[in-house]
Amino acid sequence: MANIKLDQVRKSFGKVDVINGVDLDIKSREFVVFVGPSGCGKSTLLRLVAGLEDITSGTLAIDNQVVNELSPSDRGIAMVFQSYALYPHMTVYENMSFGLKLAKADARSIDERVMDAARILQLDKLLDRLPKQLSGGQRQRVAIGRAITRKPKVFLFDEPLSNLDAALRVQMRIEIAKLHHSLDATMIYVTHDQVEAMTLADRIAVLRDGYLMQFGSPLDLYHHPDNKFVGGFIGSPKMNFLPCDLAGAENGVAVVKTVGGTSVPTTSATNGHSAGSGYTLGIRPEDLLAGGAREGDAEIEGEVITIEQLGAETYVYLDLGHEEPLVVKAGGHFSADPGHRVRVGIPAGACYVFDSQERAFDRPAYE
Amino acid sequence: MVTATSSLPQAEIPAGRKKKTQLTREKIRAAWIFLTPMILVLLAVAAWPLIRTIWLGFTDARLSVPGSGQWIGFENYLFWLDYGDGEGEWIGLLADPTWWRAVWNTVYFTVIAVSIETLLGLLVALVLNAQFAGRGFVRAAILVPWAIPTIVSAKMWDWMLNDQFGILNDMFMTLGLISAPIAWTSSPDTAMAAVIMVDVWKTTPFMALLILAGMQMLPGDVYEAAKVDGIHPVKVFFKVTLPLIKPAIMVAVIFRMLDSLRIFDLIYVLTPNNAQTVTMSVYARQHLFDFDNFAYGSAASTLLFLIIAGITIVYIYAGRVNLSGDK
Amino acid sequence: MSGRQKKLLQQLGLWVLIVIISVYALFPFYYAIITSFKSGSAIFQVTYWPTDFSLANYWGVLAQGRFPRNIFNSIVVSFAVVVLSLLLAVTAAYALARVRFQGRGILLFTILSVSMFPQIAVLAGLFEMVRGLGLYNNLLSLILAYMIFTLPFTVWVLTTFMRDLPIELEEAAIVDGAKPHQIIFQVFMPLMWPALVTTGLLAFIAAWNEFLFALTFVSNDAQRTVPVAIALLSGATEQEIPWGPIMAASVIVTVPLVILVLIFQRRIVAGLTAGAVKG
Numbered sequence: 001m002a003n004i005k006l007d008q009v010r011k012s013f014g015k016v017d018v019i020n021g022v023d024l025d026i027k028s029r030e031f032v033v034f035v036g037p038s039g040c041g042k043s044t045l046l047r048l049v050a051g052l053e054d055i056t057s058g059t060l061a062i063d064n065q066v067v068n069e070l071s072p073s074d075r076g077i078a079m080v081f082q083s084y085a086l087y088p089h090m091t092v093y094e095n096m097s098f099g100l101k102l103a104k105a106d107a108r109s110i111d112e113r114v115m116d117a118a119r120i121l122q123l124d125k126l127l128d129r130l131p132k133q134l135s136g137g138q139r140q141r142v143a144i145g146r147a148i149t150r151k152p153k154v155f156l157f158d159e160p161l162s163n164l165d166a167a168l169r170v171q172m173r174i175e176i177a178k179l180h181h182s183l184d185a186t187m188i189y190v191t192h193d194q195v196e197a198m199t200l201a202d203r204i205a206v207l208r209d210g211y212l213m214q215f216g217s218p219l220d221l222y223h224h225p226d227n228k229f230v231g232g233f234i235g236s237p238k239m240n241f242l243p244c245d246l247a248g249a250e251n252g253v254a255v256v257k258t259v260g261g262t263s264v265p266t267t268s269a270t271n272g273h274s275a276g277s278g279y280t281l282g283i284r285p286e287d288l289l290a291g292g293a294r295e296g297d298a299e300i301e302g303e304v305i306t307i308e309q310l311g312a313e314t315y316v317y318l319d320l321g322h323e324e325p326l327v328v329k330a331g332g333h334f335s336a337d338p339g340h341r342v343r344v345g346i347p348a349g350a351c352y353v354f355d356s357q358e359r360a361f362d363r364p365a366y367e
Numbered sequence: 368m369v370t371a372t373s374s375l376p377q378a379e380i381p382a383g384r385k386k387k388t389q390l391t392r393e394k395i396r397a398a399w400i401f402l403t404p405m406i407l408v409l410l411a412v413a414a415w416p417l418i419r420t421i422w423l424g425f426t427d428a429r430l431s432v433p434g435s436g437q438w439i440g441f442e443n444y445l446f447w448l449d450y451g452d453g454e455g456e457w458i459g460l461l462a463d464p465t466w467w468r469a470v471w472n473t474v475y476f477t478v479i480a481v482s483i484e485t486l487l488g489l490l491v492a493l494v495l496n497a498q499f500a501g502r503g504f505v506r507a508a509i510l511v512p513w514a515i516p517t518i519v520s521a522k523m524w525d526w527m528l529n530d531q532f533g534i535l536n537d538m539f540m541t542l543g544l545i546s547a548p549i550a551w552t553s554s555p556d557t558a559m560a561a562v563i564m565v566d567v568w569k570t571t572p573f574m575a576l577l578i579l580a581g582m583q584m585l586p587g588d589v590y591e592a593a594k595v596d597g598i599h600p601v602k603v604f605f606k607v608t609l610p611l612i613k614p615a616i617m618v619a620v621i622f623r624m625l626d627s628l629r630i631f632d633l634i635y636v637l638t639p640n641n642a643q644t645v646t647m648s649v650y651a652r653q654h655l656f657d658f659d660n661f662a663y664g665s666a667a668s669t670l671l672f673l674i675i676a677g678i679t680i681v682y683i684y685a686g687r688v689n690l691s692g693d694k
Numbered sequence: 695m696s697g698r699q700k701k702l703l704q705q706l707g708l709w710v711l712i713v714i715i716s717v718y719a720l721f722p723f724y725y726a727i728i729t730s731f732k733s734g735s736a737i738f739q740v741t742y743w744p745t746d747f748s749l750a751n752y753w754g755v756l757a758q759g760r761f762p763r764n765i766f767n768s769i770v771v772s773f774a775v776v777v778l779s780l781l782l783a784v785t786a787a788y789a790l791a792r793v794r795f796q797g798r799g800i801l802l803f804t805i806l807s808v809s810m811f812p813q814i815a816v817l818a819g820l821f822e823m824v825r826g827l828g829l830y831n832n833l834l835s836l837i838l839a840y841m842i843f844t845l846p847f848t849v850w851v852l853t854t855f856m857r858d859l860p861i862e863l864e865e866a867a868i869v870d871g872a873k874p875h876q877i878i879f880q881v882f883m884p885l886m887w888p889a890l891v892t893t894g895l896l897a898f899i900a901a902w903n904e905f906l907f908a909l910t911f912v913s914n915d916a917q918r919t920v921p922v923a924i925a926l927l928s929g930a931t932e933q934e935i936p937w938g939p940i941m942a943a944s945v946i947v948t949v950p951l952v953i954l955v956l957i958f959q960r961r962i963v964a965g966l967t968a969g970a971v972k973g
Contacts, residue, residue: 052390052869054391070389071389071393071871072865072868072871073869078869079865081865082862085866086866088884089885098870098880102870102871394792394874399789401786401788401874401878402789409841409842412816412839412842413811416823417811417815417816419819420818423822490711491715494715497708503959504716507956507959508715512722515948516903517903518924520722522941526725532737532738537740580963631906648812648814651814652910671812671815672812672815675812
């Protein structure tokens with residue numbers, strides 16, 4: 001098992017910079033997920049680790065050894081591709097043993113390893129089948145099995161579940177989590193699905209335009225986003241953003257004035273900022289209190305645009321006279337007609353404040 | 368908690384210092400190893416012989432004279448032969464009326480044959496584009512002329528065009544189109560027509576299939592939209608189909624044109640020794656091997672090469688045919 | 695005229711065209727076949743329907759003279775050309791389709807240009823080379839010479855085909871530790887059978903039908919290939935063209951081609967268009 005260290009890694013295709021100086025320190029046996037919107041460079045970063053693309057500058061070390069110039073097969077990695085990339089003309093067994101055969105392993109150890117992997121993934125009965133005779137989930141398993149047989153130090157997954165239907169995706173997600181525990185290997189997993197990221201990862205790396213925006217545990221990212229981008233990217237539905245002025249500090253915490261002149265106390269530090277405009281207030285829909293504030297909380301009022309009732313919960317879209325509607329998550333029984341006015345409480349602890357550079361103010365976790 | 372690095376890009380890294388992985392280097396090395404045999408073969412069978420042909424055109428090489436092949440400059444192309452008494456004449460390829468006759472024959476043949484083939488090919492493609500039972504059969508049927516060796520089709524038509532026993536004369540006389548049998552392949556008036564007739568039969572399928580492929584790539588919804596709008600089918604053909612399949616036609620025409628400009632087999636078998644159908648290729652080969660004039664034939668081959676290259680470049684440029692294959 | 699009548703008339707017109715096209719395409723071959731079954735003076739009677747079923751012409755062509763030898767020569771040359779050009783083209787196509795290197799564009803353009811070469815332009819140079827290498831009257835000269843038209847074509851078609859193979863498959867093989875030659879022969883080749891069959895078939899037909907080089911580089915009856923043999927088939931006297939045997943020989947060399955074409959109809963059309971439209 002191995003740690004992975006990226007030091008100022010850059011990648012450009014011609015004049016286009018795709019990865020802009022990423023530093024990452026991935027611990028041994030860690031499950032790290034790269035997330036970000038499409039085009040953020042997450043797949044490219046994975047391919048740089050795999051060795052399928054050349055690193056333009058910076059260093060990449062696996063197991064404390066610089067591997068910039070090593071071939072993928074010499075890096076001790078295995079990769080699972082989005083399209084599975086199974087060899088169509090080979091049986092499941094041949095697919096899983098191809099790499100070992102190329103490495104000239106002896107027949108008995110090949111057989112042992114393939115059988116082991118097959119047992120773990122319940123592929124025992126499918127070994128003689130061709131990929132085209134398998135279902136999507138089975139193909140995915142074979143792709144993972146092919147990785148396992150190589151006994152790599154690092155597993156790389158490139159959006160492995162995006163071709164599966166929703167139900168199967170959940171099932172495979174759980175299997176991959178189980179696999180990580182049983183194999184005890186370092187894994188890097190690329191996805192655009194933040195639920196996958198939150199559920200699987202020990203730590204998540206959020207990328208945007210080739211820059212690393214934040215690297216931390218799922219709850220860290222949720223409670224302490226470094227910047228507005230991470231705040232908005234992690235969490236569903238998305239965090240509400242309201243423009244605000246920093247009114248000043250009271251007892252060491254910031255107080256802001258947002259749309260409609262509502263004064264909102266927060267629990268954030270001011271990070272040395274003095275009163276002024278150009279700030280952003282972020283509040284998660286699930287933290288807002290539909291129907292009114294508790295003691296001491298700020299309150300805001302808006303007109304109902306529409307509500308979405310999902311049974312267990314209800315999403316209320318409010319017009320605050322601001323360009324984007326305020327989304328509030330309420331209980332399953334909440335109901336209000338469009339056009340009606342609804343009051344919403346803003347707990348101080350639920351407030352995130354971002355400066356004009358989109359950097360977050362420090363704040364304690366909100367329970 | 369680890370701090371995020373959203374720092375600004377640092378100073379540019381010099382491009383020359385970019386290190387390639389072992390994988391990339393290995394791939395590029397392998398690529399050249401893979402390409403070398405092919406390149407060597409092409410050098411041996413294309414580049415070198417072409418250079419030698421051009422070179423030989425500037426010499427006095429004769430197959431019957433061992434060791435011949437002295438450099439004589441442009442004498443094969445154009446040369447003032449002085450009789451010594453103040454009289455003289457221009458000789459050489461460029462002053463040879465037979466050569467110019469061959470050039471004319473070739474161009475004439477190409478223009479007429481390719482035009483007919485394009486029109487017929489378009490018609491056949493339109494028919495094959497329609498839905499009807501047995502379409503597969505017809506498509507297979509038109510592939511038959513394409514698959515038959517040129518020599519064989521020349522012989523088959525030679526027989527059908529035979530002046531005494533040919534079925535074509537019989538057919539035309541029965542239909543009352545002609546009153547007396549015609550010696551199609553040997554009469555100077557009809558030799559070229561005969562050659563064109565056979566070439567059209569043999570190569571229209573190729574044309575039709577290429578155009579058909581172009582037609583089948585057209586989006587069907589355009590036609591449905593036109594139908595809904597009630598536009599007349601003829602108008603649809605000229606306003607929609609034709610402009611859209613123009614690229615396919617252009618490519619098909621250039622392929623056929625290049626083929627026609629170098630025509631040899633058909634004429635060699637169907638109308639040998641007929642001045643009306645001597646093309647550039649036939650002329651060049653006659654001089655190379657039949658008239659023991661290797662150098663002169665080489666010069667003619669070189670000119671043919673230049674003419675074809677020139678026409679191709681003009682055509683590609685004028686038609687903006689995209690042959691690069693990169694999208 | 696009612697809409698229905700109009701539609702009927704259109705259908706009729708279409709079917710008339712279909713019949714004309716089919717008859718036009720097939721009649722010469724059909725006529726060659728019925729001629730080949732006529733013997734003696736029957737051959738000089740124009741008939742539109744089969745009248746005789748004599749095998750005399752076939753017997754004459756196959757049992758006497760060198761024609762069987764010519765067929766054998768053609769088979770040897772064509773197969774050798776197919777195998778050699780596919781072998782050279784598969785590896786070259788991988789390099790051209792899958793590796794980014796300097797000069798790739800120029801190389802592709804050059805290959806395309808070679809495929810448009812008029813063969814007569816290299817005839818003198820090739821002839822000199824063939825004689826210099828002592829390959830005159832040797833089938834090797836034809837195998838070598840035919841590369842000029844089969845190789846660029848096969849490289850071109852296989853390159854376009856290989857470009858469309860999924861990149862992830864290659865990457866999976868790379869991660870598995872496959873070297874470029876292993877990627878080609880163990881991963882790509884098994885997936886390329888359709889393209890290999892198509893290009894191989896087209897190369898075979900081109901080699902089988904070639905005339906100019908075969909006429910020039912071989913002058914001895916025993917080494918001739920089929921097209922030259924048919925072109926030069928002559929009777930007892932100069933005037934007397936042996937039409938019967940010529941038609942029989944023509945049918946013999948064409949029937950296998952026609953059968954191949956009918957079997958691989960779709961593949962051939964795809965290959966032709968890949969070489970032209972896509973190219």
